[in-house]
Amino acid sequence: MRKIVIAGNWKMNKTVAESVKLATDVVAAAQGIRSVVVIIAPTYLALAKVAEVVQGSNVKLAAQDVHWENQGAFTGKVSADMLKEIGVEYVIIGHSEQRTYFGETDATVNKKVRKVQSLDMTPIICIGETLAERKDGRLESVLTTQVNGAYEGLAADDALRTIIAYEPVWAIGTGVTASDDEAQQAHAFVRSLLAIRYGEDVAQSISIQYGGSMKPENAAGLLAQTDIDGGLIGGAALKADSFLGIVTPGESISK
Ligand code: PEP
Numbered sequence: 001m002r003k004i005v006i007a008g009n010w011k012m013n014k015t016v017a018e019s020v021k022l023a024t025d026v027v028a029a030a031q032g033i034r035s036v037v038v039i040i041a042p043t044y045l046a047l048a049k050v051a052e053v054v055q056g057s058n059v060k061l062a063a064q065d066v067h068w069e070n071q072g073a074f075t076g077k078v079s080a081d082m083l084k085e086i087g088v089e090y091v092i093i094g095h096s097e098q099r100t101y102f103g104e105t106d107a108t109v110n111k112k113v114r115k116v117q118s119l120d121m122t123p124i125i126c127i128g129e130t131l132a133e134r135k136d137g138r139l140e141s142v143l144t145t146q147v148n149g150a151y152e153g154l155a156a157d158d159a160l161r162t163i164i165a166y167e168p169v170w171a172i173g174t175g176v177t178a179s180d181d182e183a184q185q186a187h188a189f190v191r192s193l194l195a196i197r198y199g200e201d202v203a204q205s206i207s208i209q210y211g212g213s214m215k216p217e218n219a220a221g222l223l224a225q226t227d228i229d230g231g232l233i234g235g236a237a238l239k240a241d242s243f244l245g246i247v248t249p250g251e252s253i254s255k
Contacts, residue, residue, distance in 0.1 A: 004250040005163055005207050005230035007039035008237025019046035023053040025240035030059050036250040039090050044078050051087040062090035068111035084119045091116045094126045096169045106149025117158055124163045125150045131170035147193045156198045164208045165232040166190055171212025180221045183210050187227035216245030223253050
């Protein structure tokens with residue numbers, strides 16, 4: 001059985017004080033949530049304070065990125081050990097904004113995944129095509145390259161300790177959501193790639209989130225799709241009520 005995992009990616013939003021407030025609101029609102037795994041990903045700066053807020057609750061903590069080295073001359077970067085020390089359990093890796101603006105490649109995604117797993121944290125591996133790639137008929141080749149790059153050298157046991165976020169780049173922050181069918185087709189394709197690498201049983205056990213303008217109005221339809229196991233949420237995660245409006249429909253779904 002796969003878990004429904006809903007993660008809020010706060011991106012470069014909220015001061016530390018605002019993050020503590022939002023985390024407090026999410027913890028309160030998520031008190032009755034039983035089956036959905038609820039995750040929030042504040043900025044690096046707010047992680048330590050938010051860790052205190054979520055301690056003992058059913059809300060988990062994620063970082064938005066990580067470096068693959070332990071320490072050293074990497075100005076501006078944060079290591080996996082540092083994240084682990086303050087209670088981070090999940091790390092978003094390969095987000096399209098990292099790929100577009102900060103030179104993230106499939107090779108660096110792979111290094112980060114391995115590093116995070118070596119410390120028993122769970123990577124949320126982001127993949128997805130641009131609009132131009134989709135229009136050129138390159139959806140499947142782009143996803144194939146990204147999945148194979150991210151999972152290079154990972155054994156089946158490691159693959160089972162990952163989450164994928166399929167995020168069509170054209171849907172992120174645009175208000176344009178993939179239709180239920182478009183999203184389902186892409187998710188089924190991603191799962192088929194996992195099945196080729198690791199076999200059907202492993203592929204059926206890995207949660208694949210959808211990301212891209214997901215909101216309370218479209219969450220139930222997307223989450224009802226066979227291969228959609230949650231969401232990675234940007235804009236709608238910046239308020240506790242809209243975030244929980246996405247989490248709550250997940251409670252009645254099992255995969
Ligand atoms: C994201 O940042 O991963 C994302 C899906 O953003 P939004 O929900 O705002 O489209």
